[in-house]
Amino acid sequence: MDGQLEALSYIGINSREAWEVSAHIHDHFELCYIDEGRGWFAVDGRLMQVSAGDVFVTKPGEIHQGAASGDRPYRLYYAGFRLNGMPGLEDDYYRLGRSRVVTDGDGIAKALFDQLFRELMEPQPHGALVARSCFVQLLVQVIRIYTRQSPDRESRSAVGMPPVVKELLEELHALEGGRSGIDALAQRHHVSRTHLEREFKRCLGLPLGRYMRELLVERAKYWLRQPGHTATEIAERLGFSGLHAFSVFFKRHTGMAPADFRKSALQATTSTQ
Structure with missing residues (x-):
């Protein structure tokens, strides 16, 4: 991964109709966006239904799994990342509550994901800088979505995490x-x-x-x-x-x-x- 994108561990798209992933854990955060179809997602035993436009995040060490539902096409964007160099943002992601599924109602998260994929797959001059900007904007926009929608997110952004x-x-x-x-x-x-x-x-x-x-x-x-x-x-x-x-x-x-x-x-x- 380019030095400008050191926070991004991996990124990809899954387009399999019968997609399923068994219970597993990471030592980093993971962000997922449902672009098409519907399915389910479970984190630490809590089952949540997801559909097109939904966003969900897992924290380091959380046991999670998921799968597509029904016979409709299914398309999932996903990215694994660390936030060691962005302490304020890392604090906010650690503070996400138990209600982990939110909706990208205005399409900003999808647009940033799409632009990030374009910058990574179709190299342009200074593409790494643009990709890094898109990635950081995506992480910030996702936190803003949670701030607006999630009832149990700890609203403690002004409190620094020691x-x-x-x-x-x-x-x-x-x-x-x-x-x-x-x-x-x-x-x-x-x-x-x-x-x-x-x-x-x-x-x-x-x-x-x-x-x-x-x-x-x-x-x-x-x-x-x-x-x-x-x-x-x-x-x-x-x-x-x-x-x-x-x-x-x-x-x-x-x-x-x-x-x-x-x-x-x-x-x-x-x-x-």
């Missing part, structure tokens, strides 16, 4: 990471527990403990849906002291034992095939 919170989010969303207590996290980041919890709540709008529990529950659900892993192995992977501790935690927060959830998930998968 390095300790950003580093903590990166750690919590690491592709492989064990279960850790808040005291241990605070010690690793060289701050007091009180300071860490206060700054996290100030920036993200919800308690650190709740954020960690919800993330751990979704991780557990993800692994329970995957064949070939026993509940004991999953408990160990997630940092629990044993199967009993894992089972108590999972049932407390989902109302189901791990074995019952796995059985239900398997039945749901079988019924959709």
Whole structure:
């Protein structure tokens, strides 16, 4: 990728009518735009319907999947990106709430995506500069769409995200990471527990403990849906002291034992095939 587009990890178009992607995770953000057709998208177990004109974003470490629906043509734009050099914009993307699907009502996101593709596929003088401009404008316009439409987005743009919170989010969303207590996290980041919890709540709008529990529950659900892993192995992977501790935690927060959830998930998968 050209040095002017270092933030862009990949970009492409999928035009397969029967498109489907299984549950997976990235260590970067991903932006998708539905240009044609309809389908569904799930992030950390939350299912959302999508159709032409819809935009959705996943954050680093979020488990997500999706597929086209029906027999109509389906066309999806997608781009993976990092925002290390744009701290204000990165903060806003990390603050996106649980309602992740919004609509590009005025077509600005589509127009910028189309121009970006043209600049990348049909090289012109200083095309990299134009492409980078289009890409940054696209990211900003998407945040503006979320600001207007998403009811649960944290409207805290004026609150800067300190390095300790950003580093903590990166750690919590690491592709492989064990279960850790808040005291241990605070010690690793060289701050007091009180300071860490206060700054996290100030920036993200919800308690650190709740954020960690919800993330751990979704991780557990993800692994329970995957064949070939026993509940004991999953408990160990997630940092629990044993199967009993894992089972108590999972049932407390989902109302189901791990074995019952796995059985239900398997039945749901079988019924959709």
